[in-house]
Amino acid sequence: MLRHAAPRGLALALALALRAPARAFAAALADPVESQLAAIYAGLPDVHDLPADEILAVEASGGHEAYGELTPAGVREVLARLGASAGDVLADLGSGCGRMVLQCALESPWLRAVGVELSPTRHRVAVEARRQCERMAGAHTARRITLLEGDMLSPQLAGALDDATIVYVASLLFDDSFMQRLGRMLAERPRVRAIATLSRFPSGALPGFREDESNFPPDEQVLDRRVEVTWGAARVYLYHKVDESLKSQSKQSE
Numbered sequence: 001m002l003r004h005a006a007p008r009g010l011a012l013a014l015a016l017a018l019r020a021p022a023r024a025f026a027a028a029l030a031d032p033v034e035s036q037l038a039a040i041y042a043g044l045p046d047v048h049d050l051p052a053d054e055i056l057a058v059e060a061s062g063g064h065e066a067y068g069e070l071t072p073a074g075v076r077e078v079l080a081r082l083g084a085s086a087g088d089v090l091a092d093l094g095s096g097c098g099r100m101v102l103q104c105a106l107e108s109p110w111l112r113a114v115g116v117e118l119s120p121t122r123h124r125v126a127v128e129a130r131r132q133c134e135r136m137a138g139a140h141t142a143r144r145i146t147l148l149e150g151d152m153l154s155p156q157l158a159g160a161l162d163d164a165t166i167v168y169v170a171s172l173l174f175d176d177s178f179m180q181r182l183g184r185m186l187a188e189r190p191r192v193r194a195i196a197t198l199s200r201f202p203s204g205a206l207p208g209f210r211e212d213e214s215n216f217p218p219d220e221q222v223l224d225r226r227v228e229v230t231w232g233a234a235r236v237y238l239y240h241k242v243d244e245s246l247k248s249q250s251k252q253s254e
């Protein structure tokens with residue numbers, strides 16, 4: 001299957017780049033939440049390599065098994081761009097070993113976070129990390145983390161995402177047909193109001209949402225707006241739910 005913007009060589013180069021030491025930002029360990037995350041994940045297995053059957057399952061889903069993460073600064077920036085605020089429920093679709101959802105629970109007590117991961121190996125590490133999180137930060141923190149194993153597009157998981165209000169998907173190497181199906185699934189979730197992705201949805205794939213202005217300029221004009229990821233920096237695309245009541249008000253006044 002043809003992967004958008006990712007010929008095989010590029011996908012391989014990226015996959016290799018993603019294997020760079022996961023925490024290359026030692027200076028940041030002065031930050032208390034980063035120190036907590038470092039303690040939680042110390043001793044847990046590395047999740048870059050997957051057994052062959054898991055690679056095949058992820059590829060068959062239309063997703064991609066290459067692994068990389070938002071850094072803690074990247075997580076904060078994505079939450080800010082999503083306009084995260086009290087009462088929000090974040091869904092990280094393709095949550096890997098759960099760092100983003102754990103960071104949210106540790107530093108944003110007003111937020112609940114749901115992670116969905118297809119790889120059982122990565123999901124198991126996330127579950128163990130939540131256990132450590134509970135031990136270190138308490139049950140009240142761990143309680144705000146939900147970890148689900150499965151395909152983010154599976155109808156069985158869709159209901160579990162009905163509470164989500166803001167969504168992040170590290171969709172960099174996901175194919176177009178996957179993005180089409182993801183758009184349909186997210187458009188049907190009743191409470192989702194903002195979505196951040198690492199690749200742009202194909203035109204028309206996300207009914208009921210509008211693209212943020214920041215999606216339009218070519219890459220070279222928005223280099224300084226990229227967010228920090230473990231493989232460097234990545235462009236984030238943003239989508240906002242169209243407020244139907246405002247639309248009908250403006251129609252009435254026409």
Ligand SMILES: C[S@@+](CC[C@H](N)C(=O)[O-])C[C@H]1O[C@@H](n2cnc3c(N)ncnc32)[C@H](O)[C@@H]1O
Nearest residue numbers: 061063064068069070094095096118151152170
């Ligand atoms: C690049 S990692 C992102 C990790 C984390 N969300 C972050 O950004 O820090 C993408 C993850 O998506 C997972 N994935 C790929 N296809 C998936 C699918 N169909 N359903 C659920 N997870 C999937 C991969 O196994 C991988 O762990």
